[in-house]
Amino acid sequence: LSLSETSASLRELLGPDRVLTDGPEFRRALQDGTGNRGISGSASLFVEPASTAEVVTAMAFCYENDLPLVTRGGGTGLAGGAVPDGGVVLSVERLNRVRSIDPGLWRMEVEAGVTTGTVHRKALENGLLFPPDPGAGEQSTIGGNIATNAGGPHAFRYGVTGSWVTGLEVVVPPGRVIRTGGPVRKDVSGLDLTSLMIGSEGTLGVVTAAWLRLVPAPESRGVVVGIYEDAGTGCDAVAAVMAAGIQATALEFLDRGALAASLGSFPFDCPAEAGFAVIAEADGTASEVERMVTELAEVLSAGAIPPGDSAAPGFSGGADGAAAGILTIIGRTEADALWAWRDGVSYAVAAQRGGKISEDIVVPVERLGEAVAETVEIGERHGLEACSWGHAGDGNLHSTFLVDLADPDQMVRGKAASDELFGMAIRLGGSISGEHGIGSLKTAHVRQALGDTVVELQADIKRAFDPKLLLNPGKKIPLG
Ligand SMILES: Cc1cc2nc3c(=O)[nH]c(=O)nc-3n(C[C@H](O)[C@H](O)[C@H](O)COP(=O)(O)OP(=O)(O)OC[C@H]3O[C@@H](n4cnc5c(N)ncnc54)[C@H](O)[C@@H]3O)c2cc1C
Numbered sequence: 001l002s003l004s005e006t007s008a009s010l011r012e013l014l015g016p017d018r019v020l021t022d023g024p025e026f027r028r029a030l031q032d033g034t035g036n037r038g039i040s041g042s043a044s045l046f047v048e049p050a051s052t053a054e055v056v057t058a059m060a061f062c063y064e065n066d067l068p069l070v071t072r073g074g075g076t077g078l079a080g081g082a083v084p085d086g087g088v089v090l091s092v093e094r095l096n097r098v099r100s101i102d103p104g105l106w107r108m109e110v111e112a113g114v115t116t117g118t119v120h121r122k123a124l125e126n127g128l129l130f131p132p133d134p135g136a137g138e139q140s141t142i143g144g145n146i147a148t149n150a151g152g153p154h155a156f157r158y159g160v161t162g163s164w165v166t167g168l169e170v171v172v173p174p175g176r177v178i179r180t181g182g183p184v185r186k187d188v189s190g191l192d193l194t195s196l197m198i199g200s201e202g203t204l205g206v207v208t209a210a211w212l213r214l215v216p217a218p219e220s221r222g223v224v225v226g227i228y229e230d231a232g233t234g235c236d237a238v239a240a241v242m243a244a245g246i247q248a249t250a251l252e253f254l255d256r257g258a259l260a261a262s263l264g265s266f267p268f269d270c271p272a273e274a275g276f277a278v279i280a281e282a283d284g285t286a287s288e289v290e291r292m293v294t295e296l297a298e299v300l301s302a303g304a305i306p307p308g309d310s311a312a313p314g315f316s317g318g319a320d321g322a323a324a325g326i327l328t329i330i331g332r333t334e335a336d337a338l339w340a341w342r343d344g345v346s347y348a349v350a351a352q353r354g355g356k357i358s359e360d361i362v363v364p365v366e367r368l369g370e371a372v373a374e375t376v377e378i379g380e381r382h383g384l385e386a387c388s389w390g391h392a393g394d395g396n397l398h399s400t401f402l403v404d405l406a407d408p409d410q411m412v413r414g415k416a417a418s419d420e421l422f423g424m425a426i427r428l429g430g431s432i433s434g435e436h437g438i439g440s441l442k443t444a445h446v447r448q449a450l451g452d453t454v455v456e457l458q459a460d461i462k463r464a465f466d467p468k469l470l471l472n473p474g475k476k477i478p479l480g
Contacts, residue, residue, distance in 0.1 A: 001065055003044050010047060013057050020046040029089045032075045032082045033136070034441065036350050037357050037414075038405045041083040043070070050094040052169060052177060052208040059206065060175030062088055068473050071202040073144025074115065076136040078358065079439025081148065081201045081475055092143050095208055098122055106214045107166070107183055112143025112207045116150075119212065128214040131158035134435070135343045143207045149199035151435035153250035153281070153342065156393035160435065162198040167211035170197055172204065173466050183211050196461070201437050202472040204465040218283035221249075221335045222293035226278040226300035227271050227325035231255055233303035234276030235369035238392045241280055242365070244299045246292060248393065252279040254345065255372050257387025258400075262348035267337040271305050271325055278392065279342065281335065289330065297326050345389055346398070353385070355405035357414035358398050361425035362434030365395040374424050375399040382417040384410065396434035422448070438476045446478050 001009070003021070010019045020026040026046045031039065044067075049055045062069045068087030075082055082089075095111035098118075102108070103126035110119060116137035123130040133152035134140055140150070146168070151160045158164075167181030180193040187194075197204060228234035234253060241248055254262070256275045263270055270277075278300060282292035305325030329335055350356045363371045372388050375397065379386025384401040401417045403410040422432045422445045432442050432449045447455050458477045462469070469479065 006065065006067070007045055010045065010058070010061060013061060014047060014049060014054055018048045018050070018054070020048075028075065029072055029091065030084065032077045032080060034078060034080045034083065034439075036355050036405070037403070038355065038411060039080050039083055039441075041085050043084040043087060043089045045088045046091065047088055048091045048094050052095070052171065055090070055092075055095075055171045055206050055208055056175045056177060058088070058090055059171050059173065062470060063174035063468060066468065066470065068470050070472050071143075071147070071206045073113065073141035073147065074136070074139040076140045077144065077148060077439060078360065078436040079148075079201075079433065080441045081437055081439035081472070082144075083440060085440070085474055087470075090206060092141060092206070092208070095143075099209060101126060103128060105183075106216070107211060108214065109183070109209060109211050110142055111209045112141060112146075114142050116140045116142060116145055123214050124217055127217055129217040130164060130212060130214055132161040132164055134161075135346065137343075142210060142212070146198055146207050146210055147201050148435070148437040151391065151394065151396065153252050153339070153391060155435075156251050156391060157247060157249040162195065164213045165194060165198060165210050166213050168194050168197055168207055169209040170205040170207050173468065173471065177208075178205075181211065185213065199437065201439065201476045203462060203476050204471065218285075220286045220289040220330070221281060221283045221332055222289040222328065222330040223279060223281045223335050223338055224293055224296040224300055225268075225327040225329070225338070226280075226304045227274045227327075228276040228278070228303055229273055229305060230275045231372045232369055234278050235372065235392075237278050237300050237303055238368060239366065240299045240302060241296065242393065244295065246282075246295050246299065248280045248292075248296065249283050250279065250281040250391075251393030252342065252390070253277065253368075253372075253392035254389040255376075255387050257376070257385065258345060258349055258389035261352050261387070262341070262345045265341055265344060265348065267334075267341055268327055268329075273305055279338070293328055293330060297328050301326050349387060349389075349400055349402070353402040353404050355403045356400050357403055357418055358400040359418055359421055359432075360390070360396060360398055360434050360436040361421060361430060361432060362394065362396045363425055363428040363430035365393065367428040367430065368392055368395055368397070371395075371397050371399070371424065371428060371430075375421065378417050378420045378424065381420070382413040384413055384417055386417070391434070394434065395430065419445075440475050443475060443478055446476070
């Protein structure tokens with residue numbers, strides 16, 4: 001079929017407003033969150049089905065006509081997963097209904113295009129919490145979160161997106177609807193296809209809806225920020241929190257470069273000597289939070305910047321005996337201000353040179369300090385400024401090289417630095433992606449990370465679901 005025949009057929013099947021071949025929305029769909037590292041794709045058509053039945057129709061048409069199909073959620077992915085390389089982009093954004101919410105049973109069923117932020121608000125309006133909190137929640141969709149098994153700061157205590165999904169509705173080739181799990185909280189009646197779909201990055205099917213598990217929202221939250229002169233002392237503080245047995249909900253870090261880029265919008269004052277920050281959060285009843293914040297402040301005080309004239313106001317402590325480099329925040333509004341700032345760190349870092357090459361390696365938590373230091377050293381070897389921040393308690397670093405997108409030489413050096421970074425993560429006993437996924441950017445490194453046998457098993461699974469290899473080709477699973 002020619003392009004005009006293809007678009008005419010799809011318009012007839014889905015409706016004229018559901019198929020685009022040009023325009024701003026079409027062009028937006030050629031990029032995702034990797035746009036700020038200069039990555040862009042190409043596609044013939046953009047389709048926007050508004051129901052599961054229309055997804056079935058679109059997939060059946062693509063399968064019948066051998067058209068590659070790339071599923072798109074909010075387009076915030078950081079691995080190039082939604083960037084097409086020809087074929088059809090299928091957006092789930094019109095699948096945006098909350099199908100049901102049962103506050104008394106702590107669960108909801110939502111369509112894949114509902115944004116992460118909407119899920120959070122709907123849960124909270126009903127006194128409940130959906131804990132996964134990847135940083136671009138106002139744009140990302142729950143389908144995208146499931147397809148990438150997204151993490152976020154609160155994964156430290158609560159786990160990643162997959163821990164909160166009890167069932168899925170998925171359209172699989174050549175256009176069949178399957179339901180895995182459901183509103184049940186446990187189900188071992190077959191192979192666990194729910195888990196298989198979670199994190200499959202659009203390579204096995206199109207997620208159209210999900211059953212989500214919720215928990216009662218905690219009454220209160222409190223945050224403690226520790227400021228250190230260097231990464232070594234800061235990483236010791238991270239280890240000390242865990243060794244003390246404190247169940248922090250989040251345990252985050254920023255190194256010197258990430259702090260320098262983002263402190264301009266920090267909602268509190270910060271000591272000038274800041275070389276490393278640890279952010280720890282506690283939630284629970286008001287009294288539990290008060291106790292945990294005091295404990296966190298005590299533990300994080302060891303090695304924090306000591307009291308002195310240069311200590312910033314607000315940093316001399318809310319907890320007795322806290323060092324000057326310790327800030328305690330109790331209450332939802334101020335904690336929200338801190339997390340809103342934290343969500344913007346990625347953009348602040350990118351603004352330094354106009355672009356960034358950012359990875360999300362993961363290492364055993366005790367190797368965090370080495371990974372932070374080696375990230376900077378790798379950058380130096382390639383003549384690039386580097387920094388990292390991320391989810392310290394999970395050993396998950398957003399290791400980043402600052403680049404000018406218009407400078408091809410810097411882009412080549414940035415790519416070489418990333419390759420070296422992946423080798424470092426594997427050498428330290430970790431992996432090449434902790435939460436953003438493999439997408440198109442890291443597929444070439446999967447064999448190195450997983451080994452031939454695991455890769456071949458994954459390729460067999462891919463072929464079982466998608467025998468024509470049309471779903472998100474070239475992503476996630478190296479074939480051949
Ligand atoms: C500022 C910023 C902060 C971020 N912080 C975090 C963070 O803390 N933790 C984290 O994990 N990620 C983070 N991310 C990355 C990103 O937000 C997540 O990967 C998110 O889950 C992607 O969701 P999306 O809807 O935008 O998916 P997209 O980018 O549209 O797609 C991502 C992948 O999922 C597939 N996909 C999307 N929807 C479906 C579906 N319905 N069915 C099947 N496949 C589908 C796509 O084909 C693609 O492979 C951040 C991104 C930004 C820009």
